[in-house]
Every structure is written in C-alpha cells, then in structure tokens.
Amino acid sequence: MLFNNGTIALLVALKLFDLPEGSEVITTPLTFAATAHAISWNGLTPVFADVLPDTLTLDPAAVEKAITPKTSAILGVHVYGTVCELDALQDVADRRGLKLIYDAAHAFGTKVNGRSIASYGDASVFSFHATKLFNTLEGGLIATPRREDQESIYFLRNFGIKNEEEVVSVGINGKLNEVQSAIGILNMRGITGEMQVRAALRQNYFEILGDVPGVALQPKQNGVTSSEQYFPVVIDQAKFGRNRDQVYEELKSLGIFARKYFHPICTDFLPYRDCQIHSVRQVPYVSEVKSQVLCLPFHSGVDAQDLVDIETVFKRKV
Numbered sequence: 202m203l204f205n206n207g208t209i210a211l212l213v214a215l216k217l218f219d220l221p222e223g224s225e226v227i228t229t230p231l232t233f234a235a236t237a238h239a240i241s242w243n244g245l246t247p248v249f250a251d252v253l254p255d256t257l258t259l260d261p262a263a264v265e266k267a268i269t270p271k272t273s274a275i276l277g278v279h280v281y282g283t284v285c286e287l288d289a290l291q292d293v294a295d296r297r298g299l300k301l302i303y304d305a306a307h308a309f310g311t312k313v314n315g316r317s318i319a320s321y322g323d324a325s326v327f328s329f330h331a332t333k334l335f336n337t338l339e340g341g342l343i344a345t346p347r348r349e350d351q352e353s354i355y356f357l358r359n360f361g362i363k364n365e366e367e368v369v370s371v372g373i374n375g376k377l378n379e380v381q382s383a384i385g386i387l388n389m390r391g392i393t394g395e396m397q398v399r400a401a402l403r404q405n406y407f408e409i410l411g412d413v414p415g416v417a418l419q420p421k422q423n424g425v426t427s428s429e430q431y432f433p434v435v436i437d438q439a440k441f442g443r444n445r446d447q448v449y450e451e452l453k454s455l456g457i458f459a460r461k462y463f464h465p466i467c468t469d470f471l472p473y474r475d476c477q478i479h480s481v482r483q484v485p486y487v488s489e490v491k492s493q494v495l496c497l498p499f500h501s502g503v504d505a506q507d508l509v510d511i512e513t514v515f516k517r518k519v
C-alpha cells in the first residue's frame with residue numbers, strides 16, 4: 202500500500218503489529234536515522250546489533266545475542282540494496298516468537314531467486330524519496346504477505362477511519378497524494394532504462410576497481426537480482442594505503458561526489474549515543490566499517506571521464 206514517504210510507512214509497519222509499549226526492536230546502526238526513529242516514535246526501544254563483514258547487513262548471531270525477554274521484533278535493513286540474511290533472520294524470529302520487519306528503502310525491485318524482496322518477513326517498507334531509483338519526489342510503500350494486514354494498514358494510513366462514523370485505530374495521515382502519484386507514473390517509464398545503465402556501470406566499477414588491494418566492492422549475492430541503487434566500496438587503509446576520507450576528498454576535488462553512507466551511524470547520533478552495539482566480536486565490526494565505507498556515484502549521469510577520474514584516484518600510487 203502506498204504512503205506519502207518511507208518514514209511514515211515505517212511508523213505504520215511497526216504500529217501494525219501492536220508491539221508491547223517499551224518493548225525492544227533489534228536493528229542495525231548502519232542505516233538512515235529514520236529506521237531507528239520509527240522505532241522510538243512508536244514508544245518502542247531500538248536495540249542495535251552488529252553487521253556482517255561481507256554484506257554489511259544485520260548479523261543474525263548478533264541479533265540472537267541482543268534478544269532479551271523484552272524483545273518484540275527485528276527490523277532488518279537491506280542496506281545499499283544488499284539483501285539481509287533472510288533465512289537466518291526468519292529462523293531467529295520464528296524460534297524466538299518475534300515479528301520480522303524489513304526496511305527495504307534501498308531494495309525496490311530486488312528479487313531473490315525470482316521472488317520479490319517485498320514478500321519476505323511480516324512486512325517490508327520501501328521509500329520513493331527523490332534519491333531513490335524509483336521516486337515520487339517523496340513516497341513510500343508497505344508490503345505484507347498477509348492479506349488481513351492490508352485492511353489494518355489502510356485504516357492506519359488514513360487516521361484510522363473505517364467509514365463516515367467509525368475510527369477504529371490510532372491512525373496517521375500517510376496517504377500518497379495525486380501529484381506524487383503522477384510523478385511516480387512518469388518516473389516508472391524510465392526505471393528499466395536507468396537500471397540497465399546502472400547495471401553496466403556496476404560492471405565498469407568491477408572492471409576498474411576489482412583488483413585494487415584493500416578495496417572491497419559490494420558483494421554479488423547468489424540468486425539476487427539487484428535493484429541497482431547503490432555501489433558501496435569498503436576501503437581498508439592498512440592494505441590500500443589511504444583512508445576513505447582521503448579518497449572522498451580526492452574525488453570531490455575532481456567534482457565527483459561520493460557519499461559516506463552511513464557515517465555517522467545511528468549510535469553516533471545524540472538520541473542513541475548511549476546505546477550499546479551487540480556483537481559476537483570484541484569490537485563491533487560496524488564501528489570499524491563506518492569509517493571505511495564509501496558509496497560511489499551510481500546513476501546515469503556518471504560519464505566515461507568520471508570513470509577515468511575514479512580509476513585514477515583509486516589506482517594512484519602513494
């Protein structure tokens with residue numbers, strides 16, 4: 202069901218399951234602030250767990266470690282369009298009686314062995330913000346596998362209104378408006394072409410950066426058809442010679458704007474600064490990788506000269 206933005210959609214997805222007030226929802230700190238905020242705005246407590254080194258998505262073992270008697274749900278994020286450990290997270294959720302919700306803001310259009318990413322877990326939330334592959338300027342969507350949830354979402358999206366005389370839930374105004382819809386219909390026409398250009402760009406990045414020591418590229422996941430939204434690289438200074446921030450500045454000086462997504466991470470922000478990051482490691486991997494990850498420009502505006510410049514920056518001898 203469509204929403205006016207992804208944050209309101211996340212709020213409603215968490216509201217849908219009547220999670221006990223004050224209960225804990227386990228999520229990743231390597232995400233946009235809205236993921237954690239949606240938990241807090243629902244009167245729930247965000248609990249942060251570490252990410253896996255290869256995919257940078259929520260580590261199921263860290264999630265398991267973070268579970269307490271107060272845990273009510275897991276909120277996984279398909280960060281950069283990289284798919285979470287779907288089976289392992291579902292297994293934890295099933296064994297521990299938890300709801301499993303996905304923030305799929307980066308994964309609109311992703312398929313796993315031909316199956317839509319929207320069909321996993323108890324609900325998946327998408328964002329159609331202007332920065333996303335498919336956008337309605339601002340917009341969002343909740344997908345749920347259970348038909349009975351659709352009616353509840355419909356009411357929650359529209360002030361809880363059931364009919365002219367009945368308000369049945371504590372709803373919000375989450376409706377996508379007509380102008381947003383019109384933009385979406387227009388943008389839908391360009392999405393396949395844009396995805397093809399980006400798929401070719403991904404290929405180019407693999408060719409020019411695939412053998413650079415100390416630079417790990419976004420992993421190719423078996424059976425996953427990527428939604429082509431981000432191209433993160435992880436720069437290990439010890440092996441590469443320079444750090445992420447130096448590369449960022451060098452690219453910037455050439456007019457190439459990479460993004461330090463997601464740095465700072467949620468647990469660096471004031472509302473969550475005192476929160477621990479649960480991990481199976483001594484030092485959470487996310488505390489390390491947040492200073493190493495860099496999202497390279499990934500859209501049809503990247504031209505051949507940009508690629509030459511990017512290759513030059515990464516392969517420059519220090």
Ligand SMILES: Cc1ncc(COP(=O)(O)O)c(C=O)c1O
Binds near residue numbers: 207235306307328329
């Ligand atoms: C991972 C993630 N979750 C949630 C959101 C919030 O979506 P919106 O901007 O549509 O409210 C965003 C980004 O915009 C995001 O990147």
